[in-house]
Amino acid sequence: MTPHPKLSISGLNKSFRNRAVKVLSDINLEVADNEFVSLVGASGCGKSTLLAIIAGLQESDNGDVLVDGAPISGPGIDRGVVFQSYTLLPWLTAQQNVEFALRETRYDPKEIADIARHHLDLVKLSRFADSFPSQLSGGMKQRVAIARALSYRPKILLMDEPFGALDALTRGQMQELLMQIWQEHKLTVIFVTHDVSEAVYLSDRIFVMGLNPGRVKETIPVSFARPRTGDEGHDPELRELQARVLRSIRQETSGQDVY
Amino acid sequence: MSYTTAKSETLRKKSDRRRRKSLLSMNTEFPTPTYVGIAICAFLLLLVAWTIVARLGLVQPIFLPSPLAVVTKLIKLAQDGTLGNDVAISVYRISIGFLIASVMAIATAILIGAYRFWEAAIEPVLDFVRYMPVVAFVPLSILWSGTSDVQKFLIIWIGTYFQQALMFKDNIKRVPADFVGFGRTLGMSDLRVLMRIVVPSAMPQIWDTLRISLGWAWTWVTLAELVAANSGLGYRITVAQRYLQTDMAIGYILVLGVLGLATDQIMRLLGRHFFKYEKRT
Numbered sequence: 001m002t003p004h005p006k007l008s009i010s011g012l013n014k015s016f017r018n019r020a021v022k023v024l025s026d027i028n029l030e031v032a033d034n035e036f037v038s039l040v041g042a043s044g045c046g047k048s049t050l051l052a053i054i055a056g057l058q059e060s061d062n063g064d065v066l067v068d069g070a071p072i073s074g075p076g077i078d079r080g081v082v083f084q085s086y087t088l089l090p091w092l093t094a095q096q097n098v099e100f101a102l103r104e105t106r107y108d109p110k111e112i113a114d115i116a117r118h119h120l121d122l123v124k125l126s127r128f129a130d131s132f133p134s135q136l137s138g139g140m141k142q143r144v145a146i147a148r149a150l151s152y153r154p155k156i157l158l159m160d161e162p163f164g165a166l167d168a169l170t171r172g173q174m175q176e177l178l179m180q181i182w183q184e185h186k187l188t189v190i191f192v193t194h195d196v197s198e199a200v201y202l203s204d205r206i207f208v209m210g211l212n213p214g215r216v217k218e219t220i221p222v223s224f225a226r227p228r229t230g231d232e233g234h235d236p237e238l239r240e241l242q243a244r245v246l247r248s249i250r251q252e253t254s255g256q257d258v259y
Numbered sequence: 260m261s262y263t264t265a266k267s268e269t270l271r272k273k274s275d276r277r278r279r280k281s282l283l284s285m286n287t288e289f290p291t292p293t294y295v296g297i298a299i300c301a302f303l304l305l306l307v308a309w310t311i312v313a314r315l316g317l318v319q320p321i322f323l324p325s326p327l328a329v330v331t332k333l334i335k336l337a338q339d340g341t342l343g344n345d346v347a348i349s350v351y352r353i354s355i356g357f358l359i360a361s362v363m364a365i366a367t368a369i370l371i372g373a374y375r376f377w378e379a380a381i382e383p384v385l386d387f388v389r390y391m392p393v394v395a396f397v398p399l400s401i402l403w404s405g406t407s408d409v410q411k412f413l414i415i416w417i418g419t420y421f422q423q424a425l426m427f428k429d430n431i432k433r434v435p436a437d438f439v440g441f442g443r444t445l446g447m448s449d450l451r452v453l454m455r456i457v458v459p460s461a462m463p464q465i466w467d468t469l470r471i472s473l474g475w476a477w478t479w480v481t482l483a484e485l486v487a488a489n490s491g492l493g494y495r496i497t498v499a500q501r502y503l504q505t506d507m508a509i510g511y512i513l514v515l516g517v518l519g520l521a522t523d524q525i526m527r528l529l530g531r532h533f534f535k536y537e538k539r540t
Binding site for chain 2: 074075076077104132
């Protein structure tokens with residue numbers, strides 16, 4: 001018997017406004033255990049909608065979403081989500097924010113404080129455990145959000161442009177940190193981004209999504225050896241890969257730009 | 260003094276002059292004591308103008324007594340216990356009326372802010388009643404509950420509940436959708452998301468709404484006491500009118516202003532204390 005893929009989506013469609021506007025058409029994809037995949041595409045391709053459907057926050061018209069071979073029914077603690085907007089609860093400290101998630105997901109109250117501290121340590125924020133979100137920078141807030149999403153051990157981590165609101169320098173540091181955590185802790189990650197170099201740096205595979213209606217038009221494997229250092233930027237092979245992803249996205253939008 | 264220091268001295272003076280001028284320019288920042296000083300000056304200016312008008316006999320004392328006469332009257336009323344009694348009764352009425360309205364309005368707002376069904380069922384009704392002038396309900400309120408305290412609660416309730424419910428609803432609706440999404444991904448029930456994430460997130464805004472609507476409540480309690488009461492600040496003002504005691508009427512209006520200002524400041528301070536976490540450091 002072959003083991004189930006971690007996540008498998010088949011024949012999934014999604015439309016808005018009483019099926020008048022089709023946003024996702026016949027999505028089929030599989031993600032293996034411990035794989036890091038990205039969904040990239042121009043805005044409006046439905047990548048965030050697809051992630052929300054996987055998270056169980058939106059419903060599809062039809063089709064299946066299976067986690068470990070079992071269909072999902074709504075959101076669940078087997079899938080952790082890091083949103084693009086900051087979702088730390090402002091009246092709780094960093095430590096309390098992680099503890100909140102652990103408490104709601106029914107962890108043993110005696111262990112909660114230790115687990116939270118450990119995960120803040122993981123994102124290198126131990127020093128800011130007692131800071132409120134208003135006292136943290138955007139990058140720090142997203143690090144707490146990552147710690148919070150990882151703390152209750154979901155099978156899949158879903159990230160919706162988590163670094164989209166950050167400046168370039170912070171974004172680079174965040175990518176590095178995420179890479180480090182992913183390599184050390186072995187996670188299945190689905191990462192939505194419109195930043196091609198980010199997708200190439202982080203992913204094992206990239207799903208390029210097309211427009212009108214949103215669909216997976218191409219799957220591009222990234223076979224660069226890990227650990228990646230981020231210095232591969234000058235590697236011609238990698239640049240060629242980035243260019244290929246970019247071309248694939250642009251083919252979709254060019255039809256709209258040329259009149 | 261060397262040439263260069265002399266030169267820098269004149270430069271400094273020049274820039275000083277520029278800074279002084281900026282007190283009146285748009286969006287200038289200056290220290291809190293300056294702000295308080297300006298505010299006090301404005302009050303003093305009004306007081307001086309009032310004194311001059313009264314002293315010069317431009318208006319007869321029966322229409323506009325001097326500030327001194329008003330204060331003297333207030334002191335007398337404070338000494339014989341009338342003032343304290345009236346304040347206590349009005350504060351009691353506004354506390355109960357406002358509390359009932361606020362609790363009901365928050366409950367309504369949670370319901371209509373989170374559930375489309377209840378929004379459709381309740382909000383149009385709220386909107387409809389909101390446009391009926393509160394004063395038009397005064398005769399009805401007397402018909403229903405005479406001149407009792409219940410009539411005061413009723414007027415305060417009509418005046419604040421409908422406005423509050425819609426404003427609180429807006430406060431609730433402004434909580435980002437991703438906060439709800441975050442709660443759902445933890446497997447929390449709708450009710451739990453509402454009570455543990457949405458309502459606490461909206462709390463600072465809800466508090467602001469409370470503070471603003473408390474200001475209106477002072478108007479409504481005074482109105483209710485003006486038309487049908489045997490006690491309270493509003494009642495005493497009608498008595499003053501009946502006996503041409505203009506000093507008492509003006510004094511009580513000033514007391515109402517001070518009470519409103521004081522409650523507002525207390526709410527502000529409490530808010531700053533409760534929602535300390537919002538402040539950047």
